[in-house]
Amino acid sequence: MKAISYRRYGGPEVLEYGELPEPKIGPDAVLVEVRAAAVNPVDWKCQAGYLDGMMDAVFPVVPGWDVSGVVVRLGVSVPEFAVGDEVMGYVREDFLSRGTFAEYVAAPVRTLARKPRTFDFEEAAALPLAGLTAYQVLHQDQALAVRPGETVLVHAAAGGVGSMAVQIARHLGCRVIGAARDAGLERVAELGAEPVRYDEETFSDQVRALAPLGVDAVLDTIGGPFLKLSARLLAPQGRLASIADGEVLALGGRYFWVRPDPADLAALADLADAGVLTVRVARSFPLEQAAEAQRANAAGGLNGKVVVTVP
Numbered sequence: 001m002k003a004i005s006y007r008r009y010g011g012p013e014v015l016e017y018g019e020l021p022e023p024k025i026g027p028d029a030v031l032v033e034v035r036a037a038a039v040n041p042v043d044w045k046c047q048a049g050y051l052d053g054m055m056d057a058v059f060p061v062v063p064g065w066d067v068s069g070v071v072v073r074l075g076v077s078v079p080e081f082a083v084g085d086e087v088m089g090y091v092r093e094d095f096l097s098r099g100t101f102a103e104y105v106a107a108p109v110r111t112l113a114r115k116p117r118t119f120d121f122e123e124a125a126a127l128p129l130a131g132l133t134a135y136q137v138l139h140q141d142q143a144l145a146v147r148p149g150e151t152v153l154v155h156a157a158a159g160g161v162g163s164m165a166v167q168i169a170r171h172l173g174c175r176v177i178g179a180a181r182d183a184g185l186e187r188v189a190e191l192g193a194e195p196v197r198y199d200e201e202t203f204s205d206q207v208r209a210l211a212p213l214g215v216d217a218v219l220d221t222i223g224g225p226f227l228k229l230s231a232r233l234l235a236p237q238g239r240l241a242s243i244a245d246g247e248v249l250a251l252g253g254r255y256f257w258v259r260p261d262p263a264d265l266a267a268l269a270d271l272a273d274a275g276v277l278t279v280r281v282a283r284s285f286p287l288e289q290a291a292e293a294q295r296a297n298a299a300g301g302l303n304g305k306v307v308v309t310v311p
Contacts, residue, residue, distance in 0.1 A: 003102035004290040005060035009049035012291035023106035031073035036125035037100040038066035039297040039306040057096040064100035065092045068124035086115040090128035090260045113265030116272035123279045126305035131268040133258040134164035143241045148173030150216035158184025158303045166191045187303045280304035
């Protein structure tokens with residue numbers, strides 16, 4: 001099969017486009033013919049070796065965890081899917097090797113759900129990691145567990161995770177304040193949040209003007225100084241969670257890492273088909289241009305997802 005891979009850690013320059021063996025599927029997996037795969041910051045961070053202390057890399061590594069496609073082969077103990085099913089998935093295993101930037105991916109059924117009927121393959125590929133992160137951190141008791149009527153501050157609210165969080169929190173009956181750079185403020189307002197602009201000198205005053213008694217929950221997606229400012233903006237009994245900065249623990253908050261969950265993926269698909277969730281694909285690249293797709297994702301400022309497509 002055609003695939004993108006890397007044989008050593010590094011930046012986009014280490015990516016190679018060429019032939020690799022078609023992956024074998026275990027008993028609890030299916031073979032997915034890939035139609036699209038989304039680029040996420042964690043992809044190029046893994047590729048740079050930042051997670052080497054956490055995850056083994058079995059070279060050559062095919063990058064990518066997000067995918068949409070069609071089931072073409074079943075493992076021997078898979079009743080959940082049939083050949084021809086259109087699926088999406090957050091195909092993360094406990095090691096780096098068999099990613100989604102390829103013509104085929106072996107996907108454990110615990111990483112998959114059926115694709116939303118109303119989404120095309122590019123939109124569906126852009127949903128799993130960002131959508132699951134937002135869904136789980138807002139719902140789970142060990143994270144924010146937001147409730148109707150609460151005020152939630154979402155960082156990078158025009159970005160991948162942030163835009164999902166705004167839409168999900170509003171669906172849950174929350175008031176949402178969305179922080180963004182200048183280029184993203186209009187998008188934040190379109191999503192139904194009250195926008196605040198990133199400026200270290202005025203950020204706290206902007207939020208306090210909207211929530212004088214403090215916010216009930218903060219979803220941090222960027223870390224750094226705005227995480228520390230956010231900790232001071234919490235109401236009594238307010239909760240703070242970060243997906244980007246372990247320093248949140250020293251501030252009394254929780255550090256959150258998303259995990260594959262087929263039930264949560266199916267819930268996201270239902271929200272998409274109900275019109276609650278929308279995904280904006282900012283740029284699309286053919287598979288052989290995955291290095292350029294990574295560069296576009298790393299440059300930021302797109303207010304939408306970057307995907308690679310497999311014809």
